[in-house]
Amino acid sequence: MAKLVNQAASCKPDRSDGRMPGEASKDSTAQPAGHMTSTAAVPPAERAEELRRLLDYHAYRYYALDAPEISDAQFDRLLRELQQIEVEHPDLITPDSYTQRVGGFVSGQFAPITHMARMYSIDDAMDLDELDAWLDRVESALGAGSAVYTCELKIDGLGVALTYRSGKFVRAATRGDGYVGEDVSRNIRTIADVPMRLSTEAVERMGDDASEAIEVRGEVYMPKGSFARLNATADAEGRPPFANPRNAAAGSLRQKDPAVTARRDLSTFMYALADTAPVHVTSQLEFLDWLREAGFHVNPNVARCASPAQVHDFCADALAHRGGLDYDIDGVVVKVDSFELQERLGFTARAPRWAIAFKFPPEERRTVLREIRIQVGRTGVLTPVAQFDPVSVAGSTIARATLHNIDEIERKDVRVGDTIIVHKAGDVIPEVVGPVLDLRADGARPYQMPDRCPACGNPVVREPGQVAIRCVSLDCPAQLHERLLHWVSRGCMDVDGVGAELVDKLVDAGLVRDVADFYTLTSEQIAALDTGRVYQKTVAKKGVRAGDPILVGKTVADKIADELDRSKSRPLGRVLFALGIRHVGKSVGELLARHFGSIEALIEANEEEIAGIDGIGPKIASSTKMFFSVPENLQVLSRLREAGVGTQEGSGEVEAREAEESGVSVELARQRPLEGLTFVLTGSLEHRTRDQAAAALVALGARVAGSVSKRTSFVIAGPGAGSKLTKAASLGIAVLDERELERILATGRVSA
Template sequence: MTEQQSLFDLSRASNEAAESHEPTPERADEERRAAAARAAELNHQLEYHAYRYYALDAPEITDAAFDKMLVELQQLEAAYPELVTAHSYTQRVGGYVSPQFQSVTHMARMYSMDDAMNLEELDEWLDRTEAALGAGQASYTCELKIDGLGVALTYENGLFVRAATRGDGTTGEDVTLNVRTIKDVPARLSETALAHMGADAATAIEVRGEVYMPKGSFLRLNEEADAEGRDPFANPRNAAAGSLRQKDPKVTARRDLATFLYAVADTAPLHVTSQHDFLSWLRDAGFSVNPNVARCTTPAEVHEFCAQALAHRADLDYDIDGVVVKVDSFAQQDELGFTARAPRWAIAFKFPPEEKETVLREIRIQVGRTGVLTPVAEFDPVVVAGSTIARATLHNIDEIRRKDVREGDTIVVHKAGDVIPEVVGPVLAKRPEGAQEWDMPAMCPACGSPVVHEEGEVAYRCVSIDCPAQTKERLAHWVSRGCMDIDGVGDELIDKLMEAGLVRDVADFYTLTADTVAALDTGRTYLKDDKRRGVRAGDSIPVGATIAAKVIDELNKSKQQPLSRVLFALGIRHVGKSVGEAIARRFLTLDALVVANEEDIAAIDGVGPKIAASVKQFFSVPENLAVLERLRVAGLTLEEDLSGEAARAAEETGVSVDLAEAQPLAGLTFVLTGTLERRTRDEAGAALKALGAKVTGSVSKKTSYVVAGPGAGSKLTKAESLGVPVLDEEQLERVLATGTLPAK
């Protein structure tokens, strides 16, 4: 049964066809059982996809598909009221509370919003509202529906003290430290806002809104993810949710999040009487409030606002997925009240996803920096969400098979999150006769090397470092900031070096001379004669001696970069910056790493067998080893600088480490359990790692020491049963201060 042919739709069509006939009791029972079965299935699907969306930030279906299932369940429960239970998805607020954060109880429940999927449903809500309040008695505040993560901010005596996610509506996740890094969240309410509160200025208030990621920041984040070999975020909403739920606030701070505020738990302390006036108070208080707001006095004005928002959604630097319409008066809101999951005084008019049909002409292979072969759909250009698109990634062969797209198909395309072009699927009724299933090639289309597909992996890849399709991206990655950090060598210069045949792999950078770089043609020409320099209008402009000298100087400086940078810069699959640092700290030299076995690499904290296998595979390719040898001959260090590591560790952890004894705990494994008073467990773990120790989460016979604070439980019991030495916090501090262990 297709999504378009839901059981409810079929049942309704059957009822309409037979409405002139009186249904038999047997027929009614059959329909009731079918409805109950479908409701159970919908509840199961909604719970699953809500968990993927709210808890994992990894949705498998579009918002539109989720909303369609929810609407179908609501219609079934309206037709069969006995299907409504306390556990039905229609009776609860969407969201989950992750156990990795402290829980926070909201000052008042944070509700979901009922949806209007089209203008007809919006008009039905408007009619109900007008009937309840009296025709012409209501005004409405229309606001853009921001596609982000709901958040509640608590202020006491005008000071910001706490932030929490919406969670399940009653309880949220404490994300205070992360929200403090968001630049537009005020640390203190303005004097104007506090003065408006008068005697209630000291009252705790909880304002609510949305944390979002601007589209430009989202694109940059995914570019960084690609450069480090990480999976990209599916859309800005997922990126915002994932960024806000980081354990390390420093990561959140780098993600460029922003907020729009629009609600409050209790309006009484603010002395405002309407939504429109409340938004003005928020602006005065220092909060970010979306400027696209209107007070509408008639349903026609509401329609006009929705139409304008839909027409201009592509012009915004943030995602919206509809318009929220609220009864403006707080007194009238109180009169209308709430259902089990949503206010009766508000509705979310959801925009339909903009989808267009076009013809899929070809599925081409794109070979990335790490050698992954990515199928890309090339289709007739079509305008979607304000821009022309003609290609979209199909990700992998599993995705192609799941969607069953074939060359020659008429396909439906849209932009995921209004940003990333995506193929929704084929229009099967328009499939040309003889269209064949597409398959991945056995040989790399760029270099002819065999394509590797490991069991259990989705990706197909070319592992040859000489693959020309990977060359440009590998070269650009090598010189980038965070890798070898070679300033002045950008995409344009790399293109010219490749065109001249001077650079084919990263070792070739170190064979360049100032003269060869200076003579490169930039592709630009002189506009007029210059007899002094001996040039004529139309002559090609070379790179020149000044830029060439800087390039060679930067290349020479890069030879001193530590092994960790080199490992990251090589573009080894799964080896990002932090993994490169962990591997380099363990083996210290490239030679030691090359001869290490897979088990030793996998034993490094944060590495594991998957990354270890990737590293060993890279060093098993003769062409890769040849490039590394040329780097050695060119003068690269290929060793880790532990003095720098020790200095950084001292600064970050407060542990002073003698450089001659920078790894006194190397080879030892620690487990931390219970509550520590002087440091958090994360801080203690970082300090131990700075001294060379490995810190794990489980106790075994291989554990060297267990550090136990008050409240230690099963880990302490297991340590005692295995005879593993146990340290208290005072002993731990002596170890961190001296690098010396107590006698066992």
């Protein structure tokens, strides 16, 4: 391979794949993560806010969790759309926008370390046209032919910064958010190619600055051979494998036990310095020579390119030879070589103008599509998954990839038996590119999604305007675990003592097949459940021996039975929320309960009547009618009614209990003084959680919404309030603090 150059502060995410809890992730089975619906009618301010939320979410998945959900290309499309909006509407730029900062997160697992200087991102060029556009800008700014470039392989690893003082290693930090990283000093010491002391020659070249602290930057990576051995060991021990070498390197460096890191066979390539002045060099190539002399591991594939044409040649050569390297790369970093010219070009808010990362297209392979299987997710979404002959792509073997939904299958025209092209989006996520039509067999038929759920056999539905096809049956086994946990959760039926472990035991024992089965359980059945643990020693007084199974027991079982019995009197709004009807949350459930008074009346209502309720709308009306159109759901409701679960709006006793649980006056709650008002809570509260505050407001008749709109009456804001506060200001909505909230809950009156 021709000699190339190296990379200054690793480009944006070395992304692998992600989920910070939030609405953006809940339906990722229904469509590709990061997918956006049509934005033609969305106001720029709303779209910009949504894009910032998506970018923050996916950056968190990538940097903090090492578990990305979307590819680099999808992330870049979102970022570029936000950049375009901010160019056209500069007034929409916010200080926390992803366009104004370096991506990344700092976890709380390690002590924080502040970098000596900011570690910038590098902008991406996704194709040769974008690379040429950057080269043209540089040539225009500096004068045609005046710039010499260094080209370096873009290593797919984890960015780190190593600090040395008087030539001795002091500490090491991850890249973090560009300003602050995580202290991984103990783990870095275990990496063999990291020098603990710089060479005498390199230190002497620093002259009078030899005692100054310097921060050397580069990439920690895992060689492909080491990655293969690590996954082979994991497979032999029954542990899940790492998705790719980048994930393996990140996970290995973030180990609490340095001995684990030492066994992972990590390596480094160093390529940058926070401040090059102490080493007395004037260009990137000269600095790389100093790094080698100092004892650092520097990538040998570096080239000095005197023209844009030579830059093209280097990129083409690197792409052609990427498969022969013992480490993963996903592009080439091109820099203006002269530090003086770099200084003249300067920086944008998040990246240097003197560098660009040319991203490689994903590595592609051909294989044969053998089957399209349907997976039923926990929310009932039917997701088609391609099963194909195993093929090695970007360092690992893949044999399946999600096809997302029927629209995606039809768009790509993928059929069973096709020879297909597959790649890893962002070198991470397996993806079917499309079929090789010239090799399609005669008679290959377009794929049809099933009209019944493969898990339970019930009919499936597709909401108007939605790509997702769903099973909405309450007795679907694929959704059973999540539906049962949702039913007993605190915001729903609030059954204390019933968690994920007990639900698993009840399902495995065949005692619970839907939510109505909770109310057929006896204390004896619960007490006899095996917890999966055993006694460690013999206790004669209790009549147990070492190795005997530990059962749930009578004391715990009686408590759970009492809790289940108590849950029967929960108000109707909670019951509707607990049923798991799509789009029906706690506040919507309360609106429906208040309007119709009973489940029976709600079942009889038509979509227009439901949609006409203030705060409901056609989407909720459609999903509600769809839920009650499933015969199996009506059967479960009938059994709930027979068991004594309330299906009518509560009596004064229920309202009184709800008020007491919310910490507000029962007498005040009966007056419903806040009826007709809509509140939005944002930020943190000192005296109660946001859920508790919301419950108290609802008990007084208010509606609590999750987002700010023109219908919002007041926003309650505590420390850490973010975009909701900004939107409230833009709409002129009154913002109240926690002190005012407590006064409202005590008096039922709003003074603002």
